[in-house]
Amino acid sequence: MRKAIRRALFLLALTMLFAGQVLAQGTISEINNGSTASFVRPTSAFDDSPAANFIGVSPITTQDHIFETGWWYRVQTATQESFMPVPTTQNYSGNTSLNTWTGFAFGFFTTPLNATETGIVTNAKVTPASVEGGSMILELEVQNPNTGPVTIDVFHMLDMDVQPSAGDDQAVLVGGQPYVIRIFDAGTNRGIYASNDADGYLVRPFGATDVAAVLSNTAVDNFENTGLPFSAGDFSAGMHWTNRVIPAGGSAVFTVVFGINAEAVFDPVILNTNLFTNGFESKRFFAYDFGAQQLVSFDPDNLQAVRVIPVTGLGQENVLGLAFRPRDKRLFSVGNLASSNARFLYEINPANGAATPIGTVNLPMVTGTAGGIGMGFDPVQDRLRLVASNVLNRRINPDTGGLTSTNPNLTWAAGDVNAGGGPPQVYHIAYTNSKAFATTTRLIGITETLVVVEINAATGVASTIGSLPPEFDPINIGGFDIDADNELAYLMYNNHVYRFNLNDFIVTDLGIIGGALNAVNLLDGLTILQ
Structure with missing residues (x-):
């Protein structure tokens, strides 16, 4: 209910401000052992309250476990963070999404930056008897077309409910650099949020000062590994890559992965040995x-x-x-x-x-x-x-x-x-x-x-x-x-x-x-x- 109210208000405002503009988001899914795990980006997926859905990953397959997830950035000399706008192109096919931005970031440099985001959903129901589960990888590659280097900070945020139920999420850090956060509550579902090479994290309860709100304020914000352990609240979190220098004509890649009941992907070996993409490290x-x-x-x-x-x-x-x-x-x-x-x-x-x-x-x-x-x-x-x-x-x-x-x-x-x-x-x-x-x-x-x-x-x-x-x-x-x-x-x-x-x-x-x-x-x- 808490998320539905927030989204409804935002969608109403969006309709009033941008009447007639169509935001073409989509769904990716993977079927495994009779179960369908799906990641959905509905309308208003690219803004300061980036809506998302993650369903088919728990025994009640209609339950939604991700309410918001998105990217922010701050180029050098900027006085606040900016969210990634609506992509120039979007493609959702099978279990993979591919979104591109042409000219999304402006600064002291001559030519705006470009970016590509690849998303892959994996169904973690490994046998017919296994519990439903799934994981999602999001990889953002930022490209610098300029003749000189560009320094950028990149942020990712996630709003997850493992059950979902209001006010009883808990979270602990189970790995540092890569940062691996485990989310749980009184129920049986378990969540993971991780980054292979982020420089810091922030965990906040959902509300007026949650992670999305921090990133959307008018100040320069840095994540300094605060908010864990977390208990008895509605969980929101973010990862921060600081002062990444992208050489002229080069690119930098930023990756996060999150999952629900994905122990087949995030097993103890993985959590303790630096493994990441699809449950494995990017290398x-x-x-x-x-x-x-x-x-x-x-x-x-x-x-x-x-x-x-x-x-x-x-x-x-x-x-x-x-x-x-x-x-x-x-x-x-x-x-x-x-x-x-x-x-x-x-x-x-x-x-x-x-x-x-x-x-x-x-x-x-x-x-x-x-x-x-x-x-x-x-x-x-x-x-x-x-x-x-x-x-x-x-x-x-x-x-x-x-x-x-x-x-x-x-x-x-x-x-x-x-x-x-x-x-x-x-x-x-x-x-x-x-x-x-x-x-x-x-x-x-x-x-x-x-x-x-x-x-x-x-x-x-x-x-x-x-x-x-x-x-x-x-x-x-x-x-x-x-x-x-x-x-x-x-x-x-x-x-x-x-x-x-x-x-x-x-x-x-x-x-x-x-x-x-x-x-x-x-x-x-x-x-x-x-």
Whole structure:
């Protein structure tokens, strides 16, 4: 009732002030085990009282658990915060939303800033007997088109009721940097609100001085880790990223995640080992355990922080590779049916391992092992690239599995030091700058002779840029990917993670993944969620 009154008054005011203006918000949902988890942005979702709904995530599936959530910002020299306005474009499809702002922030700089927000809802009902639950990721990327750097503070706020019932919310801090806040009351539902790299939080009871009200006042506000533990009130909270410098032509990313009854996503390991997006950290590494048919995710800075997610829905198919799509952070795989050598494109939910078939991939047979196929997402074209040791070079539509184009087979560049000894047989590929809506990228590959090449995907021409030590067997390299922020490359070999840069190719062994986990099966398909 308390929220309904506030919204009704605001909508009335909005109608009077902006008669005839249509705000086209929408809904995203994910169905799992007969349950539908939905995140809704109704009219008035982008203002100083940013309405939202989160339903289908508790046993009473019509209960709404999120009343408001939104972003504010403050550019340098500004005297107060501003809320993110109505986006320039909005798209709500399946379990993903994509909103863009063109020219949303003005300041002392010449050109206003741009932004992209990606939202992903995950249904956490992992078995038919599980309680309903779900989580929501919101990632805001702010882009600076100016010729000089811009400093910005970014804020996110959330108004959550776990039951919902008035006046009895409680909250405690269960993790610091990343800040993880657990919300609960006398009922059985449990909530989580977290950020992977915020600099501060604020918790306030709902009312005239709640977090949205603080951000909407005429003062400069900073969150200084106050308000917890919280008890016997209606919960509102916010995260604050301070003085983030966005370089000329660059971008900065701000991410929050919240959930209700999402223990399958936010398990104790995750809450205590820095894991974040979809329950994982934004730089979480993933690989595939062929013997046990399961995903293995791990933190490259703490290889003992391992999570295992059984994969379902593949049947008798072998996974040939994994790749995250930068545009929406969905995980894709190409599966091979050994009995007929048919190839299929799958999406795999990294939170619960459910594999969903998308379509058939027209990919000629590759003689030898699964290690002969490399796959990666082109962040500029938003297409899945497949190359193989038989020199094929294909571009796949990730929405259908169909061929977008059959590019020329791989060949050496004229005059290349390795030309003349047969075409480049590339086993593994990865793209640089794997970020949503990237405008530039490089395609890097590893050949059967451990030569590192840069490939012109459109022409198939490969140029030598370096080489790896001879102790690696290219067939047994368990995947290869590149950090989008610093172009550090990672490969997996005998369940060890190795790192090298694309300048000197000096390889560093970071250690073995998960200790005893590796005593049974070798891992493959290394890919980075970033």
